[in-house]
Amino acid sequence: MVSQSTCNGAPLGYVANATDCNDNNNTINPGALEICNTVDDNCNGDIDDDDAGIYGQTFWNADADGDGYGDLNVNTQTLACYQPVGYTSDYSDCDDQNPNINIAALEVCGNSVDDNCNGTIDEGCSGCSNPSTADAGADQNICTGTNANLSGTIGGGATTGTWSTSGDGTFLQMRMI
Numbered sequence: 001m002v003s004q005s006t007c008n009g010a011p012l013g014y015v016a017n018a019t020d021c022n023d024n025n026n027t028i029n030p031g032a033l034e035i036c037n038t039v040d041d042n043c044n045g046d047i048d049d050d051d052a053g054i055y056g057q058t059f060w061n062a063d064a065d066g067d068g069y070g071d072l073n074v075n076t077q078t079l080a081c082y083q084p085v086g087y088t089s090d091y092s093d094c095d096d097q098n099p100n101i102n103i104a105a106l107e108v109c110g111n112s113v114d115d116n117c118n119g120t121i122d123e124g125c126s127g128c129s130n131p132s133t134a135d136a137g138a139d140q141n142i143c144t145g146t147n148a149n150l151s152g153t154i155g156g157g158a159t160t161g162t163w164s165t166s167g168d169g170t171f172l173q174m175r176m177i
Contacts, residue, residue, distance in 0.1 A: 019043060036081035048081045060087035062096070069093035069102040092117060 021043035022028040032041045034051040048054060057079045061070025063086060070076075072091035078084060094117035095101040105115045109125035 054081065057081050058083075058089065060084055060089060061091045062086060063088045063090075063093070064096040065093075065099040067093065067099040067102045069096070069104075071096035 019030045020028075021030075021040060028039065028041050028043065030043045032043075033055045034041045034044075034046070034048070034053050036048050036054065036056045038048060040047045040051075042051070042053065044051065046052075049057070058081070059077050059079055060083055061072065062074065062076035062078075063070045064074070064076075066086075068088055068090065070088045070091045071093045074096055078087060080087075083089070092103045093101070094114060101113065101115050101117065103117045105117075107115045107123055107125065109122055112121055114121045
């Protein structure tokens with residue numbers, strides 16, 4: 001730092017204080033607004049989001065299910081210069097608890113869910129091009145009082161399956177003669 005004394009105030013090119021943190025840039029000084037640019041614009045030692053007087057931040061929406069889409073109806077926004085982990089600028093998700101449901105998802109026929117968040121359930125599914133399927137496995141003879149293990153599969157639009165003996169199958173009792 002170079003200093004010079006004079007009786008008539010600061011000489012040309014000098015100031016009465018040393019608070020400017022970057023003499024090579026006239027937009028960086030103690031009176032400047034702190035903006036989102038990774039620089040300490042106002043010379044207070046804080047950069048961007050760390051500065052309480054920051055200007056130009058973006059609202060980011062929480063993305064609870066990690067699919068890249070946030071839900072505007074869920075009040076979990078944060079204000080920051082740069083995208084925080086777990087947040088997105090988007091707010092078009094209609095179910096932020098399920099990563100398979102968002103505006104980019106394909107509609108799954110027959111699941112009674114608005115998979116693509118357009119306000120319509122199972123649209124375009126007449127004749128269902130991706131029906132849910134279930135196969136309980138090979139036929140088995142099951143004697144009274146015994147258990148049978150089913151080795152089944154689900155497919156098509158199905159994502160889970162439940163097997164039951166509530167009458168939605170044919171069970172014949174074998175008899176010894």
